Amino acid sequence: MTDLERLALQKREKPRLGIMGGTFDPIHYGHLVAAEMARAKFKLSKVLFIPTGTPPHKHRKDISAGPMRYEMVRRAIEDNEFFEISSLEIEREGPSYTVDTLRILHRTYPEHELYFITGSDALLEIFSWREAEEILRLIQFIGAARPGFDARDFFLKVQEEHPDTQEKIHYLEVPALAISSTDIRSRVQCGEPIRYLLPEAVRLYLEEMKLYVNK
Numbered sequence: 001m002t003d004l005e006r007l008a009l010q011k012r013e014k015p016r017l018g019i020m021g022g023t024f025d026p027i028h029y030g031h032l033v034a035a036e037m038a039r040a041k042f043k044l045s046k047v048l049f050i051p052t053g054t055p056p057h058k059h060r061k062d063i064s065a066g067p068m069r070y071e072m073v074r075r076a077i078e079d080n081e082f083f084e085i086s087s088l089e090i091e092r093e094g095p096s097y098t099v100d101t102l103r104i105l106h107r108t109y110p111e112h113e114l115y116f117i118t119g120s121d122a123l124l125e126i127f128s129w130r131e132a133e134e135i136l137r138l139i140q141f142i143g144a145a146r147p148g149f150d151a152r153d154f155f156l157k158v159q160e161e162h163p164d165t166q167e168k169i170h171y172l173e174v175p176a177l178a179i180s181s182t183d184i185r186s187r188v189q190c191g192e193p194i195r196y197l198l199p200e201a202v203r204l205y206l207e208e209m210k211l212y213v214n215k
């Protein structure tokens, strides 16, 4: 048990677990900044990074193999004592529906409150996720600012159309980083620099494995 968890239990509050789900092909500083700011602001005792096995809403045919995306996440987070990784979705067959993952985490962490961290682009889509209502029963969402995706209209829509879920969806201002995995992949293809967009250990790994070259 971590110090934060012990403190929460002493105060009879539920400790909070952050969940950062993503394709992470590759993981970059946009993901890491969102997770770290959410951890601090929402007093999360830890953040569990869960690379998807088969992302439900992404239809690219050339998504890198799960174990490689897992390894990149593992390398990216190893210096943060509050970050952990889970292979739950990588090991599961079929599309990685969040609701299935949350049911498992709910059983694994019965004493925790669960917070799912997304960027504002993913937040705009959550009502289209499988069993969205059940998801919102199980967890709260933290939507981190992402350049190009304004979440204000989304919150107005939630207020009007899903007022019962309002308190379970939070907006988080973060130093917004215009970094995406798509841009990193296309930079690699074009031979453009990617240094400082992602942790160096991840850059060296994708170079060694020749990821994103000639795709």
Ligand SMILES: Nc1ncnc2c1ncn2[C@@H]1O[C@H](COP(=O)(O)OP(=O)(O)OP(=O)(O)O)[C@@H](O)[C@H]1O
Pocket: 021, 022, 023, 024, 025, 029, 030, 031, 034, 117, 118, 119, 120, 121, 122, 123, 144, 145, 146, 147, 177, 178, 179, 180, 181, 182, 183
């Ligand atoms: N720069 C960023 N700032 C804030 N959140 C981000 C950022 N990049 C990704 N996220 C969030 O991290 C989660 C996982 O994102 P994902 O792995 O799909 O990365 P991506 O950069 O959006 O990938 P791609 O470009 O391949 O679509 C999503 O909730 C997404 O909104």
Ligand SMILES: O=C(O)c1ccc[n+]([C@@H]2O[C@H](COP(=O)([O-])O)[C@@H](O)[C@H]2O)c1
Pocket: 020, 021, 022, 023, 024, 050, 052, 055, 056, 057, 058, 096, 097, 098, 099, 122, 128, 129, 130
């Ligand atoms: O469960 C769903 O229907 C669902 C639909 C789209 C995305 N998600 C989850 O949202 C997270 C971010 O997804 P992505 O595609 O932006 O990497 C990741 O954990 C996905 O499994 C989940």
